[in-house]
Amino acid sequence: MSDEVTYATLSFQDSSGVRNNQDGNNLRKRVLQMSNEMSSDSEKLSQLQTAIHHQQENLSQQPSFHRDLPMEENLLRSQISSLLKRQGQMALRLCRELVIHTSDHRCNPCPKRWQWYQESCYYFTVNEEKSWSGSREDCMKKNSTLVEMDSVEEKDFLRSQTLASSSFFWLGLSWRPSGENWLWEDGSVPSPSLFSDDELVQFNESRGCAYLQRGAVYVSRCSAEIAWICEKMAAVVKVEDLD
Template sequence: MSEEVTYATLTFQDSAGARNNRDGNNLRKRGHPAPSPIWRHAALGLLTLCLMLLIGLVTLGMMFLQISNDINSDSEKLSQLQKTIQQQQDNLSQQLGNSNNLSMEEEFLKSQISSLLKRQEQMAIKLCQELIIHTSDHRCNPCPKMWQWYQNSCYCFTTNEEKTWANSRKDCIDKNSTLVKIDSLEEKDFLMSQPLLMFSFFWLGLSWDSSGRSWFWEDGSVPSPSLFSTKELDQINGSKDVLIFKKEIFIFLAVVLKFFGFARRQLPQ
């Protein structure tokens, strides 16, 4: 009887131990399941993606830093360039100011030189006049070449080409002179004493005022009656347009023909 109890007890203990072992194995299986290959690949892919994102972020950060450095460098260069441009503009303004000052000084010097030349010309003319009055043997002539001096004026007899009165007047103006205006009988005698060619005519600075029915010089003055004879006055009253000069007589024509110029330049006093 006691042997049967002992057997039963041992058997019970062995069965309980086997059950405990099975339960422990089941617990281990339920608590730590074996990893699946699909999850393993997914985890590896996520890890790779994270690494790539990290590398991309690092690369972007480095590029941002490089671009920032380049922008700062370009900003410094631009600032330096602006300073250089401003300095050049200041230098240009200073040079322009100096140029304006030089121009003003140049104009002042030109005016001074012109004034000195005029004074020199006046002194030369006065000296030449004194020589002409007091010295018979002299070669002084205050007039330009091919011009004749008389009293305070220079006279030019243009005989190389024929011109109308208007063209002769313009030619005299181009030479800084005017057509002859007779102010005195002495000047008239001087003109008539010139060795002019036969049948040669010269324009005078006298024209007909159709509105006022009178003759007038280029400066607007009326010729003095004492300068002309009665015959000449009769010719004046019966003629028009312009006055020309001929050897030994004044002839007033009613038409404008081609004749030579007769210019006079007033010398400074």
């Protein structure tokens, strides 16, 4: 098999981001456990790749006697795919642990000053205010869009980040006169399940742009100047960035 799977030995060093010795010890244990699991998977991947290589050699030498080898090779490739997927999931979990305690760890899939949550990166602008269109342009310059809420969990995350501040934050949700509907920046219709009854009443009775304040969504004229939140896809977490 032409693809080569490599494994970087994981290590953890104390930093100012670790609050106390107990946190550091717990993190070390989790890192060691996941490191051992990933190392074991890497050995299995190597063995599977070697087995495929041997099968291909045997098939090229004696094709008439190895009719079942293609089926066996497909099975091995399926096992390799599953192991690679598992390694990616463990790398993601481990990186989240490291970023929680050391936010500047190089495995972080988000740029500096961006917050990582699930598959997205978020930028909270708190020292500058712009209109909704101005905020939208700023996010575009950052290769992102005004934030779109896809789930209650994401809304809870945004609430947790903004509760400590009385700031107002533009969302990527606005009234589109052409379609007579509220739409996110990507053109999708917001799910009613994301909003409380009071919030839905506002959408039914008001026209303008949506903003977030202390976890609740409100509607304002789009020319108002407030802070905003940008969102973009997080990069892929790489195993080699975990060391």
